[in-house]
Amino acid sequence: AAGAAFDAMAAPAAGFVARDAAAPAPPAGRLHRVDLRVREVQREVAPGVRQKLWTFNGTAPGPVLRGRVGDTFEITLSNDGSVDHGVDFHAGALAPDVPMRPIDPGQRLTYRFTATRAGIWMYHCSTMPMLLHIGNGMYGAVIIDPPALPAVDREYVLVQSELYLGADGAIGDLAKMRAETPDAVVFNGYAAQYAHRPLTATAGDRVRVWVLNAGPSRTSAFHVVGAQFDTVYREGRWELRPSGPGAAQVLDLAPAAGGFVETVLPAPGTYPFVSHVMVDAERGARGAIRAG
Amino acid sequence: AAGAAFDAMAAPAAGFVARDAAAPAPPAGRLHRVDLRVREVQREVAPGVRQKLWTFNGTAPGPVLRGRVGDTFEITLSNDGSVDHGVDFHAGALAPDVPMRPIDPGQRLTYRFTATRAGIWMYHCSTMPMLLHIGNGMYGAVIIDPPALPAVDREYVLVQSELYLGADGAIGDLAKMRAETPDAVVFNGYAAQYAHRPLTATAGDRVRVWVLNAGPSRTSAFHVVGAQFDTVYREGRWELRPSGPGAAQVLDLAPAAGGFVETVLPAPGTYPFVSHVMVDAERGARGAIRAG
Amino acid sequence: AAGAAFDAMAAPAAGFVARDAAAPAPPAGRLHRVDLRVREVQREVAPGVRQKLWTFNGTAPGPVLRGRVGDTFEITLSNDGSVDHGVDFHAGALAPDVPMRPIDPGQRLTYRFTATRAGIWMYHCSTMPMLLHIGNGMYGAVIIDPPALPAVDREYVLVQSELYLGADGAIGDLAKMRAETPDAVVFNGYAAQYAHRPLTATAGDRVRVWVLNAGPSRTSAFHVVGAQFDTVYREGRWELRPSGPGAAQVLDLAPAAGGFVETVLPAPGTYPFVSHVMVDAERGARGAIRAG
Ligand SMILES: [Cu+2]
Ligand SMILES: [Cu+2]
Ligand SMILES: [Cu+2]
Ligand SMILES: [Cu+2]
Ligand SMILES: [Cu+2]
Ligand SMILES: [Cu+2]
Ligand code: NA
Ligand code: NA
Ligand code: NA
Ligand code: NA
Ligand code: NA
Ligand code: NA
Ligand SMILES: [Zn+2]
Ligand SMILES: [Zn+2]
Ligand SMILES: [Zn+2]
Ligand SMILES: [Zn+2]
Ligand SMILES: [Zn+2]
Ligand SMILES: [Zn+2]
Ligand SMILES: [Zn+2]
Ligand SMILES: [Zn+2]
Ligand SMILES: [Zn+2]
Structure with a gap:
C-alpha cells in the first residue's frame, strides 16, 4: 500500500484555482445558522494526486466560520456519507454526549452553542477513530474575534x-x-x-x-x-x-x-x-x- | 522483538481499578520526608499487557508529591532493584553531583532540597541511559502551589x-x-x-x-x-x-x-x-x- | 546508505577542543559588516565521525552575530562552494526576492538590513531544498539584545x-x-x-x-x-x-x-x-x- 505518488516539486495544472484563504468577515446578527453536510468527494490534494476525502460541505478544510464573543451558532449536521460521522466544535462548551455523537448515514442532527471565548477554534469529526476522520479531511476552523480586534489591510x-x-x-x-x-x-x-x-x-x-x-x-x-x-x-x-x-x-x-x-x-x-x-x-x- | 501485543480498543478486566488521579492536598508542616524505594514490579499497562517496570514505590508514575513555596523535602532513595538507579527532582535547585548520583542495588541515599519556586515539576531516575529508565517507569510529579492558588471543586x-x-x-x-x-x-x-x-x-x-x-x-x-x-x-x-x-x-x-x-x-x-x-x-x- | 557509524557514548580524542560557546559582546558601532563565506569543509561531528559540511565561514553553526535594536547589518555572502547557496536572516524584515536569492559558486552578494526587533534570530541558507542545506550545516544565530538587558556573570x-x-x-x-x-x-x-x-x-x-x-x-x-x-x-x-x-x-x-x-x-x-x-x-x- 504505497499510496498515490507525490512529487513535492510538481506544479498544479494551468487551470488550478487555489482555495480562497481570505478570512471571512463576521456575519451580521448574533445567531449563525450553519449547515454542515458530510460529503465523500474526490479531490486533488497535490498535483496529479487524487483522494477520496471525507468532508464538511465538500472541502477539506471545511468552511471557515466566524463570529464575536457571545454569538450563538446553530449547527445542522447532515450525514450524506457512507459511514458514521459527528462533529466536535472546540468553540463551544457543552456536554458532548448528545451533540457530538456519531450519526448514521442519512441522519441529521441540530445543536446550538454560544461562543463565550475568543480564539481560533478547531472543529472536527468526533467519530472514532478520530485519527482517520481528521486525517481524511474532517476538520475546520471557527474564528471568534477578541474584543476590539483592530482592522488590518x-x-x-x-x-x-x-x-x-x-x-x-x-x-x-x-x-x-x-x-x-x-x-x-x-x-x-x-x-x-x-x-x-x-x-x-x-x-x-x-x-x-x-x-x-x-x-x-x-x-x-x-x-x-x-x-x-x-x-x-x-x-x-x-x-x-x-x-x-x-x-x-x-x-x-x-x-x-x-x-x-x-x-x-x-x-x-x-x-x-x-x-x-x-x-x-x-x-x-x-x-x-x-x-x- | 515485536514486544507484547497491544489492542488500543480492548477493555480492562471487570475488576480493574484505575489509578486514583485526585491531587493530594499539601501535607501539613513545612518539612516533608519522602521514602522512595526503587522496586522492579510486574504491572499491567494496558488490557492483557504486562511489563516489568522499574518504579518508585511500586507504581509508574511514582507518588505525586505536593508542597508550598518554601517547603523542604527530605528524600530517602533506597535501591531495591537489580541495577543502578538515582533520582533527579526538578523541584529543587542543587548541585546534582552527589544527590543525583546512581546508587548500587541495596544502597540508600538521603538528601534535602527546598522548593523555592511554584509549578508542577518532574522527577525521574537520573541514571544513564535516562531514556530507558524514564521509559521503563521511573518518573513522577511534584506540585508546588503558586501562592494564593484558588480552591476548586x-x-x-x-x-x-x-x-x-x-x-x-x-x-x-x-x-x-x-x-x-x-x-x-x-x-x-x-x-x-x-x-x-x-x-x-x-x-x-x-x-x-x-x-x-x-x-x-x-x-x-x-x-x-x-x-x-x-x-x-x-x-x-x-x-x-x-x-x-x-x-x-x-x-x-x-x-x-x-x-x-x-x-x-x-x-x-x-x-x-x-x-x-x-x-x-x-x-x-x-x-x-x-x-x- | 547506512551512513557513518555513531557511538553516542564515545569520547572525543584527547586533543579535542569544543566550540567556544561564550556569547560575543555586541560590537561597538551601529553598522556591522559581516563577511559570510560559504565553504565546504570536512569536519568531525561526533567522535570518529567526519562529514563534508556546507558552512558559513567554515563552521556549523556559522558565526554568532550580535547587536542592539536599531543596528544595521551589512552582509556580504561569497559562495566558495560547489553548488548554489543563499542566506535568509530572520533578524531583518525585507523583501526576500533579491537578497535571499541563490547565488552561483564564485558569486557574491551584499545586502543590508536593520534589526528593529529584539530576540535570538535564525539565519540559514535559503536555497532549496532548505531541508538539505540546513541539515548539512548552513545555519546560525543573530542576537539582538532586548533594551535594558541586565548584565549577568x-x-x-x-x-x-x-x-x-x-x-x-x-x-x-x-x-x-x-x-x-x-x-x-x-x-x-x-x-x-x-x-x-x-x-x-x-x-x-x-x-x-x-x-x-x-x-x-x-x-x-x-x-x-x-x-x-x-x-x-x-x-x-x-x-x-x-x-x-x-x-x-x-x-x-x-x-x-x-x-x-x-x-x-x-x-x-x-x-x-x-x-x-x-x-x-x-x-x-x-x-x-x-x-x-
Ligand atoms: Cu468522522
Ligand atoms: Cu478536538
Ligand atoms: Cu529531567
Ligand atoms: Cu534509573
Ligand atoms: Cu544553501
Ligand atoms: Cu527560516
Ligand atoms: Na499548502
Ligand atoms: Na481568559
Ligand atoms: Na491513559
Ligand atoms: Na519568576
Ligand atoms: Na552537543
Ligand atoms: Na512587540
Ligand atoms: Zn467522519
Ligand atoms: Zn474537542
Ligand atoms: Zn451508527
Ligand atoms: Zn532507574
Ligand atoms: Zn532535571
Ligand atoms: Zn553502581
Ligand atoms: Zn547552501
Ligand atoms: Zn526566514
Ligand atoms: Zn545558480
Whole structure:
C-alpha cells in the first residue's frame, strides 16, 4: 500500500484555482445558522494526486466560520456519507454526549452553542477513530474575534494538516497515520498551493494570518520569510503587540492549537511562508504572499 | 522483538481499578520526608499487557508529591532493584553531583532540597541511559502551589508517558525508545484507563487538571472535549485567567514540561480528554471526566 | 546508505577542543559588516565521525552575530562552494526576492538590513531544498539584545541541530532527513561536546543561556539538571522574571524558535543540560556546566 505518488516539486495544472484563504468577515446578527453536510468527494490534494476525502460541505478544510464573543451558532449536521460521522466544535462548551455523537448515514442532527471565548477554534469529526476522520479531511476552523480586534489591510486563514495518501482515488492510509509518516503536509488542503498561487497584498500592508493546526499529529512552526511577527495571539491570549521591542519568527502550534500573527510587509516582493519544521515544508507546508 | 501485543480498543478486566488521579492536598508542616524505594514490579499497562517496570514505590508514575513555596523535602532513595538507579527532582535547585548520583542495588541515599519556586515539576531516575529508565517507569510529579492558588471543586493530576513494549513480562524495548516508536501513550501509566473508569465531577464544578508530560520523547497536547480552558498555568506562570475574554483548547507540553488548566463543566455528561496529537490519543492517551 | 557509524557514548580524542560557546559582546558601532563565506569543509561531528559540511565561514553553526535594536547589518555572502547557496536572516524584515536569492559558486552578494526587533534570530541558507542545506550545516544565530538587558556573570549560546549522517566524509543523507531519522542531535555542531568539555562558571553565578533551535525538524526542550529557570525570554518576549514566584524546568523551542533562560547555580558542581526530548539527549543533545 504505497499510496498515490507525490512529487513535492510538481506544479498544479494551468487551470488550478487555489482555495480562497481570505478570512471571512463576521456575519451580521448574533445567531449563525450553519449547515454542515458530510460529503465523500474526490479531490486533488497535490498535483496529479487524487483522494477520496471525507468532508464538511465538500472541502477539506471545511468552511471557515466566524463570529464575536457571545454569538450563538446553530449547527445542522447532515450525514450524506457512507459511514458514521459527528462533529466536535472546540468553540463551544457543552456536554458532548448528545451533540457530538456519531450519526448514521442519512441522519441529521441540530445543536446550538454560544461562543463565550475568543480564539481560533478547531472543529472536527468526533467519530472514532478520530485519527482517520481528521486525517481524511474532517476538520475546520471557527474564528471568534477578541474584543476590539483592530482592522488590518489583509486577513488570511491557513489551516495546516497532514495527508497520508492511500491508493489513487481512495481514502487515506490508516497504517501511515498510525506510523506518523505523512506523505504531505499542507495549508488549506493542497500541497504548496500558495507557492504556485500566492496570497496577495500591497507593500506596507499590515497582514494578519490566522493559523490553525488541525494535525492530526504534527506540530506546526509557522514562519514568513522576510517578515517578523510584531503581533502574536495564541490560544486565547495576546503574546506580542507592536508596541513592544520584541518580535517573533515562529508561531508554534501543537495539534488543535491556533492563533494569529501580524506583520507589515516592508516592500514589494514575494514572501514565502513555511512550517519551519523543514521536513514538513519539504512535503508541502509552504506557500507565499506576493506584495505588489 | 515485536514486544507484547497491544489492542488500543480492548477493555480492562471487570475488576480493574484505575489509578486514583485526585491531587493530594499539601501535607501539613513545612518539612516533608519522602521514602522512595526503587522496586522492579510486574504491572499491567494496558488490557492483557504486562511489563516489568522499574518504579518508585511500586507504581509508574511514582507518588505525586505536593508542597508550598518554601517547603523542604527530605528524600530517602533506597535501591531495591537489580541495577543502578538515582533520582533527579526538578523541584529543587542543587548541585546534582552527589544527590543525583546512581546508587548500587541495596544502597540508600538521603538528601534535602527546598522548593523555592511554584509549578508542577518532574522527577525521574537520573541514571544513564535516562531514556530507558524514564521509559521503563521511573518518573513522577511534584506540585508546588503558586501562592494564593484558588480552591476548586475537583483537582486531578495526569502524567503522560510513553510505553515501548518489550516481551510480555519483560522490561521496555530500548530499540523502540531509540526509534521513538511507542506502542502506547498513556495517562498515569495505563492505556486509556480513564476512558473505562472516568474521573468524576458534578455539573457546574470548576475542575483543575494538573498535567505533567514525562515523555520520554513525545509532545503532549492536552484537550478536554466539550470544555474550554479559561485558566492556564504553564511552566511557572499564569497564561490565562477567567477574567479575560480568551480561552485555550490545548495545553501543549514538551517532554518534562507541566502546568494546569481549569474549566467549568457546563452540564451533566461525559467529557473525553485526549492528547490532541491524534496518533497518541489513538495509542491510549485518552480518558474522560464524567459530570453527574 | 547506512551512513557513518555513531557511538553516542564515545569520547572525543584527547586533543579535542569544543566550540567556544561564550556569547560575543555586541560590537561597538551601529553598522556591522559581516563577511559570510560559504565553504565546504570536512569536519568531525561526533567522535570518529567526519562529514563534508556546507558552512558559513567554515563552521556549523556559522558565526554568532550580535547587536542592539536599531543596528544595521551589512552582509556580504561569497559562495566558495560547489553548488548554489543563499542566506535568509530572520533578524531583518525585507523583501526576500533579491537578497535571499541563490547565488552561483564564485558569486557574491551584499545586502543590508536593520534589526528593529529584539530576540535570538535564525539565519540559514535559503536555497532549496532548505531541508538539505540546513541539515548539512548552513545555519546560525543573530542576537539582538532586548533594551535594558541586565548584565549577568556568564552568558552562553547553544544552537541545537540534527545530523543525518551520510557516508564517512560525505554530505548528510537527504533520505534520512526526509524520514526525520537523525543519527545525532547536537548543541553547537558536535555530539555531546560539552559533556566532555563542560562550560564553566562559578557557584553563585547568574548564568544566561541563549538557545536557538535550528532544526531542521525536531523540537527542543532545553533543561539544566539541578537548576531552575527563574528567567525565560522566548520569541521576543519575557515569559518569566526572577521577581515572580514561579520558574520553568524547560524552554521548549520549535524549529527556528529561540530565546534565553537564566539561572543561579547554587553550589559548586557539574550541572548537566539536555534536550529533555530524551531520545535526542541520547543522540547527543546534552552537555554540562561546571561551576567551580
Ligand atoms: Cu468522522
Ligand atoms: Cu527560516
Ligand atoms: Cu534509573
Ligand atoms: Cu478536538
Ligand atoms: Cu544553501
Ligand atoms: Cu529531567
Ligand atoms: Na499548502
Ligand atoms: Na512587540
Ligand atoms: Na491513559
Ligand atoms: Na481568559
Ligand atoms: Na552537543
Ligand atoms: Na519568576
Ligand atoms: Zn467522519
Ligand atoms: Zn451508527
Ligand atoms: Zn526566514
Ligand atoms: Zn532507574
Ligand atoms: Zn553502581
Ligand atoms: Zn474537542
Ligand atoms: Zn547552501
Ligand atoms: Zn545558480
Ligand atoms: Zn532535571
